[in-house]
Amino acid sequence: MQIEIPDQGGFASALVHLKPGESFVSEAGAMYVASDNVDIDVTTRARSSGGILGGLKRLLASESFFLSTYRTTDGRPGHVGLAPVQMGDVLRVDMDGSVPWLCAGGSYLGSASTIDVDSQFQGFKGFFTGESLSFVRLTGAGPFLVSAFGRIVEVEVEGGLTVDTGHVVAYEETLSYSPGKLGGSWLQSFLAGEGVVLHFTGRGRLLVQSHNSDSFGRRVGSMLSPRS
Template sequence: MHYAIDEAPSYAILEMSLDAGEKIVADGGVMTWMSNLTPTTNMSGGIMSGIKRAIGGESMFLTTYTAGAHGGTIGMAPGDPGMIVDHDLSGDLFLQKGAFLCCEEGVSTDLKFQGLRGFFNVGLLSLRLTGNGKVFFGAYGDVEAIDVDGDIIVDNGHVVAWEPSLQYELSYRRGVRNFLFGEGMMLRFHGRGRIWVQSRNPLALADFLYPYRPVKSDKN
């Protein structure tokens, strides 16, 4: 497998060349173009795993792309404008909802309950990657990798990924709106390990756009 991440960090796209018979497993909807590949879509882990992925902000379906006899190529991009991170996985890694892009066949995906984030926020689960192989994930904006040795507090909207060696606790800023809508939630990490933080917060963008939303008039 050979790959390049182009147009980074603002509008990154992953371009990948696969040798004959080589496979890559991708989230649904991330493929932008492909050549000489055979896609196979399924609910990896069964129906319940697919439903859990959907609740956690991922696609219910994963697609496996297999290269033909002469190899193949594919382009993939995340839904948010921003960076794509490549990571050599050897063990476990946690991803925030919606961050997963694709991985090699030796990596499996599952979901982990993180605790209540508010009645109207769907971010109840994080995606857990397990195994050995290359992993790619996306972010909103650019990404900074921070090596933690002690404690660090990160706004939930900026967290992209973290290593399982780090423990974490959830806390909210005061306010009913903050609790109900998952705003103002902070993650306090402690221990030794790496976290990946994105430079932009999708919740902040939603707040900015909210006053400009179309409002249906009650007038006849």
């Protein structure tokens, strides 16, 4: 499956080229252009992911309730253009089927139909850290797309790594995290402007975003005039 990301950076998008028989799944509403031979099927599930229940679980992961599936209808190749809501990078990740991935906080943009899309509850970790209560869990083999606010950076974790909350995009399930503080005490951590951080352990790939959309929203919001 050919996927182009023509304008990586602040306003990235993806162009998915579909051969006859291929299909691609995305968040509903992510499509901005498609060839006239592409059929769009909007459902609450992708493959085995739970119908209405699967849609509700994705809502907890800050994802759309609905998913769109794209395929050609006339035996000819086609294409579909996908873009995230917020400004930033789009990255393709290829899965070989050996390790599931977890996507945090609305970063999932789309995936090949050979990948199962489900949600994994994060428990009180998600509530305490300000991350989503559920992450989107991807299993299977094929490409998937993630988006971020700002630049996406891939890190190979071997042992441990500390990441500020609001910067996690996606990670391999061979990694685990726990919330904690940065510095010697909680007071020092909050005075330094860090608050809660995530301590990752294990060995695997981690994608982080350079900017925090929540912090950006609070900064912009404080500059706006009060509503009348």
